[in-house]
Amino acid sequence: MPPATASQKQSIAQFVALTDCTDSVASKFLRAAHWNIDRAIDSYFSSRSSSNAEDKSSAALKKIFNQYRDESNEEAAVISIEGAMRFLEDINVQLDEVTCLGVMELCKCPTMGEFPRESFVAGWKEAKCDTLPKMAEYANQLRSRIPTDKDLFRRVYCHTFPISRMAGQRNLPYDLAAEQWRLLFTADRGGVPWSTASTPWLEWWLEFLEERGKKAVSKDLWQQLELFVRKTKEDESFGWWSVDAAWPGTLDDFVGWVQEKRAQGSAMEL
Incomplete structure (x- = not known):
């Protein structure tokens, strides 16, 4: 950075006299304002006001925190x-x-x-x-x-996994996972319902996992399920499904289980 000219040094001195700040702070705001002293001073006091408001907000929040x-x-x-x-x-x-x-x-x-x-x-x-x-x-x-903002729902859904685990555990016990899925994937308590015209997805998903022995749920399966839910709600016929896609094996097996269950239902109707 080139040294200040005589005119710029005069502006710095004037800025310091008006704001009681240091030379370096004065130089910073003046350079940002292209040495227009009026704009620089406006910017300086605006930043001070914003900083003071932020400090007050932090103090208020710490006070609330201390209540609890x-x-x-x-x-x-x-x-x-x-x-x-x-x-x-x-x-x-x-x-x-x-x-x-x-x-x-x-x-x-x-x-x-x-x-x-x-x-x-x-x-x-x-x-x-x-x-x-x-x-x-x-x-x-x-x-x-939460029920309408997909990005917000996914953030909440993904964060639910780590806070639901017991200390020291990598995976989530099935019973805890099922409890959270019932909350997150039904509308009763503010979640996103996982069902379509002909398929009670959540009910079938839990039935499938129970048949497989209620195994603990990994982070990958938990996170991928939310994407799977979106896909099934868009197209329940699995038109989007591919065995070559990188879905967890449990979801691959669930697709086969659903297809077999549907086939059995169609056969019974005949």
């Missing part, structure tokens, strides 16, 4: 299950609805019902919510958006 954090430890940087239940109740979110999972995805909870301070503050700041009423309104918006 683990009181058994004064230094605790986490809201544990008891505090999480109170927090969710205060923003009108039920534990047995998909919106609850949406809030946990927003706050990047590492386990079910645990909110670390850093990600709690970051998540709600990103959502521009620094009061409980704003959080309640945002949760209500999630309630409407």
Whole structure:
């Protein structure tokens, strides 16, 4: 960067006198404004205002966090299950609805019902919510958006896998997976229903897995199932299916199982 000219040094001195900032800060804003001192000063105070607002928002969120954090430890940087239940109740979110999972995805909870301070503050700041009423309104918006916004639903769905696992486990026990699938893939509690005109997909999927011995569910199978669900809702006849596609083997087997079940049903009708 070339040294400042005499005229530029004069502008820097004027900027410093008006803002009480350092020479380096003055130079930064003046260069960004192409040495137009009025624009540079406007930009400086706008950035200060934005920074102050952000600081106030962070302080408000930390205060809310402290209302619910683990009181058994004064230094605790986490809201544990008891505090999480109170927090969710205060923003009108039920534990047995998909919106609850949406809030946990927003706050990047590492386990079910645990909110670390850093990600709690970051998540709600990103959502521009620094009061409980704003959080309640945002949760209500999630309630409407999750069933219709495919990208949002997938984020919530994928995040549900790690927070549902027990500590130290790589896979999700079948019973826990089935419980979450019943929540996520039915409309009753805010999920996306997995059924089509002639196929009760969710019911058949669980029946299929139970016949196979209720094996634990891997992360890959969990994530790929959401894509599979979309495909079956678009075309239940498997026109999109290919044995050469990179689907998990369990889904390959499920397709064959469904085709056989349909064939048996057609034979019985005859």
